Amino acid sequence: MFIDVVEIVVKAGDGGNGCVSFRREKYVPRGGPDGGDGGRGGHVFLVADPHLNTLYPFTFQRRFEAPRGQHGRGKNRTGRDGSDLYVRVPVGTVVYDEAGRVLADLVEPGQTALVARGGRGGRGNARFATPTRQAPYIAEPGEPGEQRRLHLELKLLADVGLVGLPNAGKSTLIAAVSSAKPKIAPYPFTTTVPHLGVVFWKHYRRFVMADIPGIIEGAAQGRGLGLQFLRHIERTRLLLLLVDCSELAPDPVQAYQTLLREMRAYAPALLERPRAVVATKQDIAVPDRVERLAIAAAQDQTPFFAISARTGAGLESLMDWVAETLHRTAETAIVEMGHRA
Known part of the structure; x- marks a missing residue:
């Protein structure tokens, strides 16, 4: 079935939370903070696929969500970034936001457009240590990823x-x-x-x-x-x-x-x-x-x-x-x- 207009929702991944942790080893009873940062949330991209010629698949799935970043861990271990999500659309797809502004015009095979940015990971407590605050019990939560409602419009490419x-x-x-x-x-x-x-x-x-x-x-x-x-x-x-x-x-x-x-x-x-x-x-x-x-x-x-x-x-x-x-x-x-x- 040929469909040339559709609305979808894209949600980028949230950033992982920073970690509150302290170094604890034998003979080091009062080690300093070693909480790592959270990972970045996955971005959402649209990519022009020359093998598609209709927006019909989007009638079955209208919401696309990238994975979140992993939380930070002790021993200054940073959480893994969330995987980026690539959503395939036909070549010739024009992408509009809710206000009707053009975000991208995908006219070349393989062309990509970033449509939702992943949230930044939160900082672990190791980032908050100072000479006067050597054992901070605070860490940042990850930032939420962008969420957008997109209007996709397919304009065929012909001579x-x-x-x-x-x-x-x-x-x-x-x-x-x-x-x-x-x-x-x-x-x-x-x-x-x-x-x-x-x-x-x-x-x-x-x-x-x-x-x-x-x-x-x-x-x-x-x-x-x-x-x-x-x-x-x-x-x-x-x-x-x-x-x-x-x-x-x-x-x-x-x-x-x-x-x-x-x-x-x-x-x-x-x-x-x-x-x-x-x-x-x-x-x-x-x-x-x-x-x-x-x-x-x-x-x-x-x-x-x-x-x-x-x-x-x-x-x-x-x-x-x-x-x-x-x-x-x-x-x-x-x-x-x-x-x-």
Whole structure:
């Protein structure tokens, strides 16, 4: 099951208590204090695991607690530190605290984030000996470890995001160009969870494509399934706006404008990245509808493609453009990084 939002509680280990002890050996009847310090409590870390793709395991366990530090002992023996706890999360997980502040954005495999710090161990009575107080009977208790309630939000990492109204042909396209096998059926909201597909194109070019549930009017205000999954296209480098131009589909120009409005309402920055308009289902499309959509795209100075994922018509030119655009944007990013360096 795909889960992309969850709340958990993390509790770092408490520090061990300091020890009250005195040296007692033969012929040393009045030895000084030798109580050791307590050990530090274990920290709690989140670590990005590339083998995970959902937050579903957290529906079974929502509380994670690191072990406490051991108490100090006599003969100046310090307690052992508590073991650190590493909680695995999918790559792409954003971590928020209770106030909504971002604590970490785990976008690289193996990346870690300290989310709860273990308590410091208490000092033993040997630390309190002074020339005027040579036999202190005091020691510190260990400090409590941090406890936090965290909000975890998974944002999938993909190069290309497919956006469209329900039943626009997104799942058919991703199935045609990748090895992904989403459910495909001729009715709206067939896709209820995001799907990722890896596309291997010419010249060994490889990129990841994300298919999210269809967007409807008012999605940015919470209607339909699209809003809760729009976060999964926030990290994409390129967007394909898919519009059904068949006879029974909604008016294609209005559908296109709906997509632009909802993306603008959700995150205006989405409209600043490269995008193309794709007229789908060309095997059953109405030519007049395709032409009107092409004019609307031209007015926005947006590249336009007409395809049929079922027959393969137009797929080559679309995928060539996608691969070339991704390659060009990657080169631009490298140049910008070089200038900053």
